[in-house]
Amino acid sequence: MTSSMKTNRLNWLILIILAAFLLAFPRLFTQPFLQRTMILILLWSVLGLAWNMIGGYAGQVSLGHAIFFGLGAYTSTLILTKWDISPWIGMFGGVVVAVVVSAIIGWPSFRLAGHYFAIATIAAGEIFAVMFRNWRWAGGAVGVYLPIIRGERIANFQFHEAKYGYYYIILAMLAITMLATYLIERSRIGYYLKAIREDPDAARSLGINITRYKLYAIMLSAAFTAIAGTFYAQFVLYISPNTVFALLFSIQMCLVAVLGGTGTLAGPIIGAAILIPMAEYTRVYLAGRAGGLHLVVYGLLIMLISIYQPGGLMGLVRQWQQRWSTRAQRRDAAVAVPAHHRLERSEGSGDVTDGAS
């Protein structure tokens, strides 16, 4: 009891320190490369968390999330380039499109289990890639360059002098996605989804409408992925079917969540915080020497992680936590005092040993 309360308090402390650090980051580190990397980490955290809603909590491994990302990016961009409407409004257009498409894909696909579902989502993703590659009005295979708008205003969703704007926008998006994940985790939907993931038949026999809850999960997931898509389009200012609809994109989204630990709030963020800098640094340091060397290393790392830490890094954290709490319990038990004294005692002694070790 006491140790869980303590970890809870510790978690809040970590969260607050982290939030303060993140808010101050662009002032502390002004190098463009660091800022860019940080923005990418935050972007991929959003994507990992969004994927996690359906892939982690509901256990439906989607390898077609690039669809929603691409739809988010394309919808806002096309609305901007064709009708000159702010990407902020386009973003919500993207969300609507992605949610509708996710329902259309999800509803029939949820009957498929395991690998079949994964491959069906790959197939759906490829269909979208081919469609956009051949859709001339939407730029075809060449893609779309976004018009450059001067004036560093948040309303424009473009920043050229400094990247602060992008940074704070994506940070806010991450905060919202985290909040949504937290709420899902705590709500009935979250418990239903976990039940479905662990044992669909048992969940059904308890009266849970499996398809409906999975649909909720994929729609939420698609919405957040689409928002990130709009951000990406505004940040990079160029989108093409080969980048935003790429299978590799879908897979990296999943990878971020898996690396950190699926079905957890912190997992995808930890995954992104490790994977993205790794990818960026290897890209910068190795790309100059030989074409795909950084990706060779990247591929190798993915293999090693899957072999040695298949539960993701959160699995590792949980192991430590467990070891820590059993040790704490043993320590509590070792203090042989009457029960009504023990509560106060163990709390106090725990703090002392905390500082010592």
Add this chain to the structure above:
Amino acid sequence: MLIGFVFALISVGLTLIFGVMDIVNFAHGEHLMLAMYFTYWMYTLWGVDPVFSIPVVAALLFILGTITYRLVIKHVLDAPMLAQIFVTFGMMVFLRNLAQVVWSEDYRRIGDTLISGRLELFGIFIGTPQLVTSIGAAITTGLLYWFIKNTRTGWALEATAENKEVAGLMGIDTERMFALAWGLALACVGVAGALLATFNPIFPEVGAVFVLVAYVAVALGGFGSVTGAFIAGIVIGLVQVMGGFLWEPRFKTMLVYGIYLGVVFIRPQGLFGRR
């Protein structure tokens, strides 16, 4: 339509791995790509004609398959599905980019082979390499099928696919069967790669072109069903050609995926799959 046999051969390898140990090899296309580069190497370095290098490449890939199993796959057999997906996915990224580093991004072609040229068959011109490739692929697939259905080792393989524990109790060395499945599967793409190298350009991403369709063939035929993969491969070849002929060629892959989605929604376990 002839290309259907090649899809069938590639899919049979995929489905063999899946059938025996429930793992999807996402690096299958990259293994195909390696086979093509090996063929290319033999041709440029030692002047070996692709036709003769088929058995050598198949043997090389067989060895690669067993090594892959022992070094990598063995460790994730009991891991969660996601780890299994990512281990082969990591292998895909690794091999594809390794090829880029070693052989560069350039398209390579094997110029003259023993089977260059074209033939006239019933008034239609067909490239000889394409014809030989499809016949070779059909023969190899047939051989593999025969091997599984008619030899003791083949039966052991099937038994392992059916139930690993029971097969183990019956005295089958399942470990060896897993390695064999990988070896055979990669030997299949070895043959396919050597054959394709006679007319198809060779580049690091070449695997994706063929293998995405092969996944669909495997899922369409039913995961783990060799017969299913074979028939689905041919069907897909047919759909691609007819689609390209009747509709626009650039939409032909879309059509393949569309048909796949249509089929699995009606029959989630694929045409020949068991539940």
